[in-house]
Amino acid sequence: MKPLSIYIHIPFCKHKCAYCDFVSFDNRTDKTSGYVDALCAEIKDAGIKTAETIFIGGGTPSLLTNTQMSKIFTYLPKASEITVEANPNSVTAAKLRHWFSLGINRISIGVQSFNDEVLKTLGRTHTAEQALKSIKLACECGFRNINIDLIHSVTTKPVQIPSEVFKYITHVSAYCLIIEQGKPFKPIPESASLDQQKQIELILAINGFEKYEVSNFARKGFQCRHNLAYWQPQTHEYIGFGLAAHSFINGKRISNTENLDAYLSLRAERNNLPRTPGDLSAETIMLGLRTTRGVEVEYFKNKSAEIKFLKELKLVTECDGRIAATSKGFYVLNLIIEKLT
Numbered sequence: 001m002k003p004l005s006i007y008i009h010i011p012f013c014k015h016k017c018a019y020c021d022f023v024s025f026d027n028r029t030d031k032t033s034g035y036v037d038a039l040c041a042e043i044k045d046a047g048i049k050t051a052e053t054i055f056i057g058g059g060t061p062s063l064l065t066n067t068q069m070s071k072i073f074t075y076l077p078k079a080s081e082i083t084v085e086a087n088p089n090s091v092t093a094a095k096l097r098h099w100f101s102l103g104i105n106r107i108s109i110g111v112q113s114f115n116d117e118v119l120k121t122l123g124r125t126h127t128a129e130q131a132l133k134s135i136k137l138a139c140e141c142g143f144r145n146i147n148i149d150l151i152h153s154v155t156t157k158p159v160q161i162p163s164e165v166f167k168y169i170t171h172v173s174a175y176c177l178i179i180e181q182g183k184p185f186k187p188i189p190e191s192a193s194l195d196q197q198k199q200i201e202l203i204l205a206i207n208g209f210e211k212y213e214v215s216n217f218a219r220k221g222f223q224c225r226h227n228l229a230y231w232q233p234q235t236h237e238y239i240g241f242g243l244a245a246h247s248f249i250n251g252k253r254i255s256n257t258e259n260l261d262a263y264l265s266l267r268a269e270r271n272n273l274p275r276t277p278g279d280l281s282a283e284t285i286m287l288g289l290r291t292t293r294g295v296e297v298e299y300f301k302n303k304s305a306e307i308k309f310l311k312e313l314k315l316v317t318e319c320d321g322r323i324a325a326t327s328k329g330f331y332v333l334n335l336i337i338e339k340l341t
């Protein structure tokens, strides 16, 4: 049996951020209690006995009350890495302590930026100081594995990360702002964006963080095992519960409805998205090359000319039977993936 990861989606927010294209609502919080019931029914039906990792994301899971969170946990198996996403505005000491008592051992805080002007531009409702306070609070309440999410390339201002933050955190997800259609943002010049990405990578490297995926950095021993499961579809499976949640089981990709009312009716069907072995191999290459581990060389049997060419350009290397992008290669990763799939 392959190791199983569980994802749980909580689609409610106090305030929907201007850039966010995830399935989440800021005007349906009155449905939270019914949603938790539907979620528990869905988890119970699946009858899962063991899992490696659990990730509760959103939306804003930190909006759930302690009673609601406890209820969800009565239906979940034990797991060695359990993460909850939290917003700096909605974490309190009481919530953090309760989560810790439920076995949650990893917190992911949506900081996005330590620059108040950038936070305003993003439409965030917290300040950098509040974000720092929430990180400290998580540590004071017992958490020793803390991620912060950052978004760069919002403005051309250089990225700042206060040194104090590094006393508490073990992991950073640093995303480039993705501007979906209809969102009120203008992309900054590509060269400025690349500079910010490199600047973040240097700040993190100096502070002892190793890059292990395009946007993810960790101290030794703190790579997110849940993320790693997503990126290794040949050896891992995951099941998603809740609105719009995706699963990958027995070689099949399945997605839940994105319609909240249909989901709440407990009759929502899961959509089966059939996958051929060819799709699976392309996905393995696409996801695996995003990580610094890369992908087993066997996946490139029909691509030896392309591999030779990319090696000559020092964009990929071969080590221990795996092909991986070099640090130069990571800056043109999409082109490499296009050539190899």
Ligand SMILES: C[S@@+](CC[C@H](N)C(=O)[O-])C[C@H]1O[C@@H](n2cnc3c(N)ncnc32)[C@H](O)[C@@H]1O
Binding pocket: 013, 019, 020, 021, 022, 057, 058, 059, 060, 061, 085, 086, 087, 088, 109, 110, 111, 112, 149, 150, 151, 175, 176, 177, 178, 179, 180
């Ligand atoms: C699903 S969101 C949940 C965040 C959480 N609700 C909060 O407010 O802190 C997870 C992360 O995805 C990233 N993200 C969301 N939309 C993005 C976008 N358009 N571009 C880049 N990153 C984005 C943010 O860093 C965010 O923290």
